[in-house]
Ligand code: AMP
C-alpha cells in the first residue's frame with residue numbers, strides 16, 4: 001500500500017487529529033476486491049488491523065476535516081467530519097490518488113453532541129449505491145469495505161452500528177472553501193486553493209488564470225454529473241453544499257433513490273418538506289450551490305470572471321442531458337428530436353410508468369414494427385401508438401441496434417425495495433442478499449440470471465419516504 005498524508009500534513013491547520021474508535025464485535029462482511037486490487041490494499045484482516053490495532057498504519061495520522069455548508073439554503077459554519085476520518089491517501093500504478101475515509105469512526109471535535117456513529121442501514125445503502133453509480137458510469141465516490149458490529153446505535157430505535165471506508169479523489173466539498181471564506185481566513189483559503197490546484201487540478205495551473213480555470217472545471221464537472229443523474233433518474237436527496245464534491249462526483253449518500261414510478265418532481269427525503277431537492281430541481285440547486293462556492297473565489301476573481309464561469313453551467317448541463325437522453329432512446333443528438341423525447345417522458349409521467357424498466361423496454365423494442373408490444377404497458381394506447389409512429393421512423397433513420405442501446409439502458413438499479421430486503425437480512429446477520437444484489441449491480445446492463453432477480457419495480461408505496469437519520 002502506497003500510503004501518504006498530503007492533506008493532513010500540508011493543511012494541518014484545517015484538521016484535527018482523531019483516532020478511529022472501534023465498535024464491539026466488528027466483522028467485515030463486505031470488501032471490494034476489485035478496488036482493493038487497483039490500489040494494492042491489504043486484505044480484510046490486515047485492513048482491520050491497520051485501522052484498529054495499536055500502532056496500525058491507517059490510524060497513525062487519521063484526521064477529521066473542518067468544513068461548513070449551506071444546509072437547505074442556510075449557512076452552517078459548525079460542520080466538519082463529525083463521524084468520518086481521513087485515514088490517508090493511496091495511489092495506484094497509474095498515479096491516481098484516492099482518499100481512504102472511514103465513516104462512523106466515533107466522535108470528533110465536529111460531532112456537535114452526536115454520537116459519531118453510523119448505522120448498518122445507511123452504511124449498506126451508501127456502499128451499494130456508490131458502486132451502482134460507478135457501474136452505471138456516473139461519477140461517484142467508491143466503497144472499499146463495510147464493517148458491521150454487535151454494538152447497538154440508537155436512532156429512532158436501536159440499530160446495529162457499522163462503518164464503511166469510502167474512496168474518492170479527495171473529500172474536498174464546496175463547504176470546505178465556503179468555510180474559510182465566510183470565516184474570513186483568506187490565508188488558509190488561499191492555501192486550500194493552491195493545494196487543490198497542485199494535487200487535484202494541475203492542468204489548471206497551466207492556465208493564465210488558474211483560479212478561473214478551477215471554478216470552470218468544477219462547474220463543468222458538476223453539470224455533467226447532474227446531467228447523468230437526470231438521465232438515469234437518480235435523486236440525491238440532500239444536495240447541501242457540504243455534500244457536494246469539487247470533483248463533480250456523487251457524494252455523501254443519504255436518503256437517495258432512483259425514481260421508479262416516474263414523476264418529475266419526486267422527493268424521497270422525508271425531511272425535505274418544501275421539495276427543495278426534488279428530482280427536477282437538482283440542476284437548479286447544483287447551480288445555486290456553485291454560486292455559493294463561487295463566493296470563495298471572490299478574492300481571486302472579478303465578478304465578471306465568476307459570472308463567466310457560472311454561465312457555463314446551463315448550456316453544459318442542457319447539452320449533456322440532451323445527449324444522454326437521446327442516446328438512451330437511440331436517436332442522434334439533434335434538437336429536432338427533442339419533442340419526441342419530451343412526449344415519451346410525458347407518456348411515462350402521465351401513467352407513472354417505471355422509469356428504468358420503460359427505457360429498457362424501449363431500447364429492446366423493434367422499430368420495424370408498426371405497432372409495438374410496449375403499447376400494452378400503457379392505459380392510453382392511442383397516445384402511445386401515435387407517439388410510436390413518429391419515434392420508430394426517427395429510430396430507423398438512426399439505425400442503432402438494440403444490442404448497442406441495451407448498454408445505455410440498465411436492467412438493474414438499486415431499487416429501494418431490494419435495498420430494504422438486503423438491509424433487513426443484514427441486520428439479522430445474513431449478508432447473502434446484499435452480496436447477490438451487488439453481483440447484479442456490477443453488471444447493470446446485462447439481462448441474465450444474476451440481474452433478473454433485481455429488475456422488478458417496487459410497489460408505489462415502497463418508495464414513500466426515506467429517513468435522513470443515519
Ligand atoms: P450528513 O447528513 O451525513 O451529510 O451529515 C451532516 C453533518 O452532520 C456532517 O458534518 C456530519 O459529520 C454530521 N453528522 C451526521 N451524523 C452524525 C453523527 N451520528 N455523529 C456526529 N456527527 C454527525
Ligand code: MG
Nearest residue numbers: 240242243252
Ligand atoms: Mg454530509
